[in-house]
Amino acid sequence: MGAVRSLNPVKLFVGVLVSDRKLLPPIEARLTEAYGPVDHRSPVVPFDFTDYYEADMGDIIDRMFLSFERLIEADQLPEIKRQTNQLEQEMAALLPIVKRPVNLDPGYIEHAKVILASTKNFYHRIYLGGGIFGEVTMHFKNNTYHFFPWTYPDYQSRDYQEFFLRIRQIYRSQLRTMCILNRPTGEE
Structure with a gap:
């Protein structure tokens, strides 16, 4: 019989899509x-990988990622996704420039993978509770991230990879400081 173990704390990040770069400071303030x-x-970069969001956000969309110093428990992700959805709704009510002026995508990094939260079910997602699904979007092996057929094209870009590799380094340093880096991680 396998032993039940607790998971190391994980590193929260939020992907931020905005229809206007002026929204970034107030969104970051609310998230912090x-x-x-x-x-x-991350640097702010144009989001031009798909036109999926154009109907709701307009045709000029920018992306930025934020990672947070405070580590979280993995089972907090569904609640964080619900909170970021609420913030999206509040911003839409305050700024009816477009239907959806901001899109917030929380997720977390652990040693071996990057997890995203979603309200949408699909064959590669598992139900986390409270209407939220989780997706392993990338896995870490041989010093780099590897993708799945469902990994969003933007997550495969060099800019995004640099961000995720950097926050993985920060995360590992945090775990070393907490003296828990050597727990079993599932990392190959």
């Missing part, structure tokens, strides 16, 4: 109020 200080942010 909820999840603590940001320890790394």
Whole structure:
């Protein structure tokens, strides 16, 4: 019989899509109020990988990622997704420029994988509870991230990879400081 173990804490990040770059500072302020200080942010880059969001967000969309200093328990992700959905709704009510001025995609990094939260079910997602699904979107092996057929094209870009590799380094350093880096991780 397998032994039940607790999971190491994980590193929260939020992918932020905006229809106007002026929204980034107030969104970051709200997210830091909820999840603590940001320890790394990606450059802001044009989101031009798909036209999926154009009907709701307009045709000029920018992307930024934030990672948070405070580690979380993995089972907090569904609640965080519900909270970020609420923030999206609040921003839409305040800024009716477009139907959806902001899209927030929380997820977390652990040693061997990147997990995204979603409200949408699909064959490669598992139900986490409270209307939220989880997706392993990338896995880490041989010092780099590897993709699945369902990994979003933007997550495969060099800019995004640099962000995720950097926050993985920060995460591992945090675990070393907490003296828990050597627990079993599932990393190959």
